[in-house]
Structures are given as C-alpha cells and as structure tokens.
Amino acid sequence: MQGYDVCIVGGGIIGCSIAYNLAKRGLRSVVIEKNALGSESTQAGAGMLGAQVEMEKPGALFDLGILSRALFRDLQQELKELSGVDIELQTSGILRLAVSEEDRRSLLDRREWQSAAGQKTEWLEDDDLRKEVGDLFGSTYGALFLPKDHQIRAMAFLRALVSAAGRLGTVFLEHTELIGFVRKGDRIVGIETNNGPFAADAAVIAAGAWSGIVGKMAGLELPVFPVKGQSILADFPTPVTPFTVFTHGTYMVPKVTGHLYIGATMEMAGFDKTATLQGLNRLLSDAARIMPSVGKLGWSGNLVGLRPGSQDGLPFLGQVPGLDGLYVASGHFRNGLLLSPITGVVMAELITSCTPRVDLSPFRVSRLW
Numbered sequence: 348m349q350g351y352d353v354c355i356v357g358g359g360i361i362g363c364s365i366a367y368n369l370a371k372r373g374l375r376s377v378v379i380e381k382n383a384l385g386s387e388s389t390q391a392g393a394g395m396l397g398a399q400v401e402m403e404k405p406g407a408l409f410d411l412g413i414l415s416r417a418l419f420r421d422l423q424q425e426l427k428e429l430s431g432v433d434i435e436l437q438t439s440g441i442l443r444l445a446v447s448e449e450d451r452r453s454l455l456d457r458r459e460w461q462s463a464a465g466q467k468t469e470w471l472e473d474d475d476l477r478k479e480v481g482d483l484f485g486s487t488y489g490a491l492f493l494p495k496d497h498q499i500r501a502m503a504f505l506r507a508l509v510s511a512a513g514r515l516g517t518v519f520l521e522h523t524e525l526i527g528f529v530r531k532g533d534r535i536v537g538i539e540t541n542n543g544p545f546a547a548d549a550a551v552i553a554a555g556a557w558s559g560i561v562g563k564m565a566g567l568e569l570p571v572f573p574v575k576g577q578s579i580l581a582d583f584p585t586p587v588t589p590f591t592v593f594t595h596g597t598y599m600v601p602k603v604t605g606h607l608y609i610g611a612t613m614e615m616a617g618f619d620k621t622a623t624l625q626g627l628n629r630l631l632s633d634a635a636r637i638m639p640s641v642g643k644l645g646w647s648g649n650l651v652g653l654r655p656g657s658q659d660g661l662p663f664l665g666q667v668p669g670l671d672g673l674y675v676a677s678g679h680f681r682n683g684l685l686l687s688p689i690t691g692v693v694m695a696e697l698i699t700s701c702t703p704r705v706d707l708s709p710f711r712v713s714r715l716w
C-alpha cells in the first residue's frame with residue numbers, strides 16, 4: 348500500500364491549496380479527484396475576490412476573507428516562480444451598484460462598517476458615475492466602489508497550485524473515487540479508492556458540494572449542500588467596463604481573455620447541473636437591466652457549478668472531534684476562490700500541529716450538531 352502523510356479528498360481549489368501549503372511544509376500528500384481537477388465549482392467560478400462585496404455584515408467570515416485576499420499578491424509572484432503560470436490577478440476593483448433606495452441605504456451602512464474596519468471604500472453618486480462611464484448603467488441610486496476587491500482567473504490559479512505542489516512532491520490522481528476511510532480504532536489511517544488503498548496519517552474532506560456524502564463514509568454528519576450557479580460567457584472584445592460590476596443577485600466580470608462573465612444564479616436543485624433556459628434568461632434580463640448594452644454582445648458559452656453551501660454561510664474548517672486524523676475544509680459557499688489561500692494555510696498549520704494563525708472556533712466542524 349502506498350503511504351502518504353495526508354490524503355486529500357477533492358481536487359478543487361480548496362483541496363489543491365491545502366496540498367500546496369502542506370507541500371511547502373515538507374508533507375507529502377495525495378489528492379484524489381473523482382473527475383478532472385477543478386472540474387466542479389472551480390471551473391465555474393468568475394474569479395472575484397469579493398472580500399468586501401460579498402460580505403453583508405462584519406464578523407469572522409469578513410475577517411477571514413480580508414486575510415485571504417491579502418495573500419494573493421505574494422501568491423501570484425510565488426506561484427509564477429514555481430510553476431510558470433500567471434493567475435491573472437487584475438486589480439481594478441469592484442463596483443457595487445445600488446438599484447433601489449433601500450439598496451442605497453444598506454450599501455451606505457456597509458460602507459460605514461467596512462471603513463471602520465479599516466477597509467477602503469468610495470461612494471459614487473449617479474452623477475459621478477456618469478462622468479466616469481457615461482450612460483453605461485442607465486440610472487442608479489449611487490454605487491459603492493471597492494478598490495481592493497480584485498479578480499483572478501480561477502482555472503489559472505488551480506493550474507498554478509497543482510503545478511507548484513506537484514513540483515514539491517504532491518501526487519494528484521484524477522478519476523479516482525473514494526470508497527471509504529480506513530480506521531484503526533478512533534484514528535483514520537488511510538483511504539480506499541477505486542484505484543487502490545492509500546495509507547496516511549491524516550485525511551482531509553475537501554470535496555465541495557459532495558462533502559456531506561464523503562463525510563457519511565466516515566460516519567460524520569456534515570451539513571454541506573449544493574447551491575447551483577449558472578453563468579454566461581459573452582464576447583467582450585473591447586471592454587466598456589474596466590472593473591467588475593455587481594448588484595444584488597448578478598455580477599459582470601470583464602476577463603483579460605476578452606470575455607464578460609455574467610453570473611450567477613442561486614438555485615436549490617440538488618446535484619442537477621443542467622443549464623436551463625429559465626436560469627440563463629433570468630441572468631440575461633438582470634444583466635441588461637444593469638447594463639443595457641449587454642444584449643448586443645456575442646454568445647461565447649455558459650458554465651454551471653455547484654457551490655458547497657452551509658446553513659450559516661460559514662465554511663467548516665477543522666478537525667473532526669472524536670476521529671483522530673480526520674479534517675474538514677468545506678462549505679465555502681460563494682467564497683471558495685477568495686478563501687482558498689487562507690484555508691490552505693490554516694489547514695496546513697492544523698495538520699502539522701501548529702497553532703493556526705486564525706481563531707477557527709467560528710468555523711468548527713461540530714458547530715451545527
């Protein structure tokens with residue numbers, strides 16, 4: 348039986364980031380992925396690093412997002428050197444448009460608490476916006492500009508992590524499914540897969556929306572559920588908006604590839620990944636309401652992914668109580684890409700018995716039991 352320090356179940360952005368951080372600390376991991384690496388929610392991600400735009404209230408999740416966002420600049424450099432892959436970090440900021448009086452009030456309130464927390468925000472009235480971008484957005488109730496909320500290319504980030512971790516000794520096995528965990532008393536000592544057994548001192552469940560199913564194989568009740576997101580890719584040869592535009596429910600992310608990413612629905616549809624006319628139609632009409640010229644763009648494709656949701660919107664990060672050597676990093680919901688760097692760091696700290704740099708108690712695995 349092949350032996351590793353750690354078996355990671357799930358080859359999405361979270362599993363790959365954990366593998367990379369373990370490899371940097373000298374631990375050898377095997378990452379098993381039931382399909383291709385990054386082929387589930389990672390490939391569908393717009394790549395927004397919305398530490399401010401995605402957060403509606405202060406708290407542990409906001410703090411974690413700010414910490415994680417700050418890691419991307421150094422990571423870009425580090426991964427470029429190790430892997431040669433550019434993660435396409437674009438630092439143009441995110442504009443959150445207010446679409447009603449109520450939305451305006453809530454964004455002004457958000458501006459206040461985020462500024463008080465030391466984060467950069469700028470408020471633009473409708474007239475200011477028109478001076479910047481003409482009639483691009485029709486009429487608005489003002490907008491909150493978040494200059495530090497950047498974007499990356501999700502699959503470039505994944506490729507960079509895989510290549511860098513691979514160079515440091517991580518083994519990635521695609522089309523490899525978990526059959527079960529191997530236990531010795533109340534300790535995990537390995538995993539069984541369709542490609543054979545692997546011995547390990549620790550295992551991590553990082554299987555995104557499938558983490559609940561994987562958890563059950565270890566007798567663990569992990570309330571992670573799929574939240575479907577459908578998106579559209581439009582041809583966008585000459586960008587009219589340099590920054591990401593975000594409103595309640597819809598966002599448009601201009602990519603350096605010449606595409607405009609229009610996302611994303613939030614649907615409770617179980618594990619169904621069908622692209623539906625209803626979903627795409629809803630996206631297009633919402634986008635056209637914000638930016639009327641969007642309907643003239645060419646069709647380039649569409650994406651579907653299943654976010655790993657949790658009841659309180661927080662990820663599960665930590666060790667499973669009562670089962671030594673089993674860890675969970677899942678339930679990142681809308682914030683998987685944003686939170687992947689800090690998740691990799693704190694999980695590697697936990698697994699190597701260092702005190703994590705972040706208080707993980709708000710994210711503990713047992714909090715909803």
Ligand code: GLY
Pocket residue numbers: 393395576610611654680681682
């Ligand atoms: N983070 C954007 C989304 O999940 O749709």
